[in-house]
Amino acid sequence: MAAVHKAPVIFFARNNGYAISTPADEQFKGDGIASRGVGYGIKTIRVDGSDALAVYAATKKAREIAATQGEPVLIESIAYRLGAHSTSDDPSGYRSKDEEANYKACPIERFRKWLVKQNWLDDAEDIKAKETIRDDILAALKRAEVIDKPALEELISDVYDTPIPSLQRQYDELKTHIKAHPDAYPTTAGRIK
Amino acid sequence: MAKMNMLHAINSALEITMNEHPQACIFGEDVGYFGGVFRATSGLQEKYGKHRVFNTPLTEQGILGFANGLAAFGAPALAEIQFADYIFPAFDQIVNESAKFRYRSGNEFNVGNLTIRTPYGGGIAGGLYHSQSPEAYFAHTPGLKIVVPRNPYQAKGLLRACIKDDNPVLFFEPKRLYRASTGEVPEEDYSIELGKAEVVQEGTDVTLLAWGAQMEIVEAAAKQASEQGISCEVIDLRSILPWDVETIAKSVTKTGRLIVSHEAPITNGFGAEIAATIAQECFLHLESPILRVCGLDTPYPLALEKEYVPDALKVMAAIKQSVNF
Numbered sequence: 199m200a201a202v203h204k205a206p207v208i209f210f211a212r213n214n215g216y217a218i219s220t221p222a223d224e225q226f227k228g229d230g231i232a233s234r235g236v237g238y239g240i241k242t243i244r245v246d247g248s249d250a251l252a253v254y255a256a257t258k259k260a261r262e263i264a265a266t267q268g269e270p271v272l273i274e275s276i277a278y279r280l281g282a283h284s285t286s287d288d289p290s291g292y293r294s295k296d297e298e299a300n301y302k303a304c305p306i307e308r309f310r311k312w313l314v315k316q317n318w319l320d321d322a323e324d325i326k327a328k329e330t331i332r333d334d335i336l337a338a339l340k341r342a343e344v345i346d347k348p349a350l351e352e353l354i355s356d357v358y359d360t361p362i363p364s365l366q367r368q369y370d371e372l373k374t375h376i377k378a379h380p381d382a383y384p385t386t387a388g389r390i391k
Numbered sequence: 392m393a394k395m396n397m398l399h400a401i402n403s404a405l406e407i408t409m410n411e412h413p414q415a416c417i418f419g420e421d422v423g424y425f426g427g428v429f430r431a432t433s434g435l436q437e438k439y440g441k442h443r444v445f446n447t448p449l450t451e452q453g454i455l456g457f458a459n460g461l462a463a464f465g466a467p468a469l470a471e472i473q474f475a476d477y478i479f480p481a482f483d484q485i486v487n488e489s490a491k492f493r494y495r496s497g498n499e500f501n502v503g504n505l506t507i508r509t510p511y512g513g514g515i516a517g518g519l520y521h522s523q524s525p526e527a528y529f530a531h532t533p534g535l536k537i538v539v540p541r542n543p544y545q546a547k548g549l550l551r552a553c554i555k556d557d558n559p560v561l562f563f564e565p566k567r568l569y570r571a572s573t574g575e576v577p578e579e580d581y582s583i584e585l586g587k588a589e590v591v592q593e594g595t596d597v598t599l600l601a602w603g604a605q606m607e608i609v610e611a612a613a614k615q616a617s618e619q620g621i622s623c624e625v626i627d628l629r630s631i632l633p634w635d636v637e638t639i640a641k642s643v644t645k646t647g648r649l650i651v652s653h654e655a656p657i658t659n660g661f662g663a664e665i666a667a668t669i670a671q672e673c674f675l676h677l678e679s680p681i682l683r684v685c686g687l688d689t690p691y692p693l694a695l696e697k698e699y700v701p702d703a704l705k706v707m708a709a710i711k712q713s714v715n716f
Binding site for chain 1: 421423445448658688689692695697698702704708
């Protein structure tokens with residue numbers, strides 16, 4: 199669609215080598231995502247996804263092509279999924295520590311080293327920044343933890359622009375039910391309007 | 392007999408099938424070496440090899456397209472869709488191909504060997520894309536069968552029946568019960584007939600009907616009701632399509648009252664079909680309107696899951712409403 203109709207859009211495909219447990223070679227045949235772009239007639243850039251500066255340069259170029267030539271661009275950013283797929287995933291069930299050790303190219307660490315080399319960052323500053331950021335995040339988490347869960351009316355908001363009559367009726371029934379059994383729904387019962 | 396959870400029971404049904412039919416294949420996202428995100432296919436790739444138990448690319452449409460082809464050529468095709476919420480890219484393959492294969496070829500071809508397993512339902516704080524109960528979408532599609540087990544014993548027997556049935560079957564697995572539900576399960580092969588509901592508790596005042604994980608909820612409500620002197624007849628529908636009108640009608644003829652409960656949104660949920668049919672079949676025996684205790688017509692919520700779900704308290708309120716009508 200984008201290629202045929204010359205949509206100025208950037209498709210950024212992060213190829214991190216895994217879909218949960220499934221490695222890329224069981225995911226697609228051939229050489230990564232980039233060749234798909236070529237097949238669709240889309241200008242394609244492949245970039246080292248663990249190199250922040252390279253990704254920036256590729257994206258800048260892609261934007262220039264999309265904006266000035268009015269056509270889509272595909273970027274395939276080759277990386278490695280350093281962590282687990284999610285908090286409920288444990289990669290030790292399907293890949294080895296050796297394999298993980300082969301990919302130490304953490305993009306953040308790499309960029310940090312570059313900043314240090316430019317003399318734009320020293321270790322003391324870096325450590326201080328990390329501490330400050332960690333403190334900020336922990337403070338934000340603490341603040342968030344004591345905020346009430348959404349009020350009951352938010353259960354039906356944003357399904358439509360305004361709740362349709364049947365949903366409003368269901369909500370009214372639920373409200374009556376919760377008011378009759380406030381102890382069973384402690385997070386919302388006390389705040390029902 | 393052995394003590395199994397639902398995952399063990401499903402794994403056992405799959406293993407029996409793999410031994411029984413050398414062409415049977417299990418495939419889906421991460422089902423290979425990893426054994427699936429819930430480990431339902433654990434150990435099967437080691438046992439039967441990569442050519443029979445394998446990962447697929449992330450394409451549900453592709454999984455079902457492949458499955459239809461395999462099934463049409465006579466091999467038991469055991470496709471897994473990682474979450475029922477992910478089944479919609481395969482909707483076209485299931486609705487337009489699997490379900491109509493026999494009909495449009497005048498039974499020259501069919502995909503009766505196809506069984507689609509997929510975990511459904513909430514209760515795991517999974518949010519809107521890991522909690523849905525989409526059975527009603529498929530119940531609107533002639534040519535499919537739909538089955539939902541409530542415990543490990545049912546899961547093994549029903550899954551084996553789905554695999555042996557000569558029609559494409561969707562087997563919705565209640566993910567909340569995968570490990571939570573345990574029980575005695577025969578290690579040997581057995582099947583539970585499709586299309587038959589099971590009366591799990593006899594009663595006289597009101598019929599409670601549910602399936603899958605919701606059975607636990609209505610059974611809890613029935614227990615609360617009995618403490619208040621109300622006798623509930625509890626029925627597990629087990630098969631959504633075809634569904635056992637006879638058993639439900641017989642029960643409602645006796646009790647005069649029916650409450651259907653499912654987690655899916657109420658509007659056009661399968662409870663609606665049951666209510667319409669039973670209203671017709673049992674009109675003169677009904678003592679009160681048929682009630683439905685279901686999810687609201689919203690996406691499955693994350694933060695307000697407790698308020699959203701049709702819990703035992705809501706079922707209990709409906710029981711009172713029904714008997715006091």
